[in-house]
Amino acid sequence: MLLTEEYLLVQETARSLADKVIRPHVEEWEKHKIFPRPAIDALAQAGFMGMLVPEQFAGSQSDHLAFVLSIIEIAKASGSVSTIMSVHNSLACAPILKFGTKAQQEQFLMPLARGEKLGAFCLSEPQAGSDAANCQTHASHHGDTFVLNGVKQFVTSGQHADIAIIFARTDKAAKQGGLSAFIVPTNTPGYQVAKLENKMGQHASEIAQIVLEDCRIPAAYMLGNLGEGYKIALGNLEGGRLGIAAQAIGMAEEALRLSMQYAKERKTFDHFLYQHQAIGFKLADMATQLEAAKQLLYHAALLRDANRPCLKEASMAKLFASEVAEKVCREAIQIYGGYGYLQDFPLERLYRDVRVAMIYEGTSEIQRYIISKELIKD
Ligand SMILES: CC(C)(COP(=O)(O)OP(=O)(O)OC[C@H]1O[C@@H](n2cnc3c(N)ncnc32)[C@H](O)[C@@H]1OP(=O)(O)O)[C@@H](O)C(=O)NCCC(=O)NCCSC(=O)CCS(=O)O
Numbered sequence: 001m002l003l004t005e006e007y008l009l010v011q012e013t014a015r016s017l018a019d020k021v022i023r024p025h026v027e028e029w030e031k032h033k034i035f036p037r038p039a040i041d042a043l044a045q046a047g048f049m050g051m052l053v054p055e056q057f058a059g060s061q062s063d064h065l066a067f068v069l070s071i072i073e074i075a076k077a078s079g080s081v082s083t084i085m086s087v088h089n090s091l092a093c094a095p096i097l098k099f100g101t102k103a104q105q106e107q108f109l110m111p112l113a114r115g116e117k118l119g120a121f122c123l124s125e126p127q128a129g130s131d132a133a134n135c136q137t138h139a140s141h142h143g144d145t146f147v148l149n150g151v152k153q154f155v156t157s158g159q160h161a162d163i164a165i166i167f168a169r170t171d172k173a174a175k176q177g178g179l180s181a182f183i184v185p186t187n188t189p190g191y192q193v194a195k196l197e198n199k200m201g202q203h204a205s206e207i208a209q210i211v212l213e214d215c216r217i218p219a220a221y222m223l224g225n226l227g228e229g230y231k232i233a234l235g236n237l238e239g240g241r242l243g244i245a246a247q248a249i250g251m252a253e254e255a256l257r258l259s260m261q262y263a264k265e266r267k268t269f270d271h272f273l274y275q276h277q278a279i280g281f282k283l284a285d286m287a288t289q290l291e292a293a294k295q296l297l298y299h300a301a302l303l304r305d306a307n308r309p310c311l312k313e314a315s316m317a318k319l320f321a322s323e324v325a326e327k328v329c330r331e332a333i334q335i336y337g338g339y340g341y342l343q344d345f346p347l348e349r350l351y352r353d354v355r356v357a358m359i360y361e362g363t364s365e366i367q368r369y370i371i372s373k374e375l376i377k378d
Pocket residue numbers: 087120121122123124129130131132133153154155156157176230231232234235236237238311360361362363366369370
């Protein structure tokens with residue numbers, strides 16, 4: 001797809017910001033599990049934390065295509081930063097824009113879009129990941145308040161976020177229709193960070209377990225209507241999956257770039273690596289599959305920007321991009337040989353960081369389930 005000057009400019013701005021404020025620090029942030037605050041602040045200043053929000057709500061009024069192009073560039077430098085940015089834009093800002101009241105948009109969306117506040121999305125639970133409708137967190141109505149109790153799992157930025165979108169059961173009997181969405185300031189008493197998970201990669205982006213213990217919020221903080229939470233969550237994840245596809249592509253493009261560079265420098269058996277057909281063909285496959293993943297992603301983003309249904313296309317983009325990206329990073333390590341396995345080189349980190357793209361915001365298996373259901377409908 002040919003990108004217009006406008007999109008090329010967004011891409012270049014994201015790339016140069018990543019090179020200046022992220023790349024020089026990424027190894028230190030990852031090694032010491034440091035939350036990348038300077039990167040988030042710089043992204044906020046440049047308008048990247050409110051990309052899908054109109055100017056009237058303090059956003060930079062871009063669209064999904066610009067968003068995925070930016071995420072790709074940020075992910076080349078850091079998977080962790082791209083995750084924080086993606087979750088904030090697509091899972092925290094987007095639903096308040098779509099379902100929020102004017103008061104909620106003024107109180108919560110505007111500071112989020114300016115990047116003054118950070119957002120999180122609390123859907124999964126210890127016993128409810130893929131089966132999102134099985135959430136057990138409960139919200140009971142008391143006068144003009146709701147009181148939330150339960151446990152939320154795998155919450156990106158759960159500790160550093162200021163505002164969380166939390167899904168909780170308001171009707172025990174109705175499964176899907178029994179969930180409602182709430183906007184919860186994380187300084188509300190009862191919002192507790194119970195645990196920061198130790199994970200395989202993306203160490204600068206925390207994943208928290210959140211315990212909600214008598215967490216009382218005004219009833220006016222309900223997002224959308226009573227019982228509308230499941231639809232809000234799934235519709236939201238449709239957009240989030242574009243961000244995950246984009247970050248997977250970004251990390252894999254970085255792995256491909258490093259592989260190309262190495263194949264042109266390193267000699268074995270008196271020839272540069274790229275001159276061996278075994279390596280040249282690997283590079284060709286990596287580049288071709290990445291290009292195909294990008295075109296799927298751009299197509300899904302354009303559909304979403306045109307307000308056209310894109311559930312199937314977003315799932316296809318996430319499924320294909322995350323699986324191709326894992327393969328590309330794996331092959332890149334193979335090209336580097338023993339050096340690829342060392343922590344002295346970035347491929348080892350890229351391989352760990354990219355792996356989760358096949359899991360979060362809907363596993364590959366869930367994406368296949370969604371695609372197959374949509375195919376039958378077509
Ligand atoms: C497994 C699922 C795909 C659900 O499958 P089902 O077959 O049980 O449900 P459906 O019949 O498809 O849908 C039920 C209901 O919801 C409506 N729906 C479905 N998709 C959408 C959508 N995209 N937008 C709006 N509404 C939607 C559908 O029309 C049905 O309504 P009606 O009955 O027609 O009225 C699903 O459970 C699923 O996607 N599971 C995966 C969940 C997931 O991705 N979890 C990970 C969350 S990520 C996380 O928690 C971490 C976030 S972070 O990184 O911090």
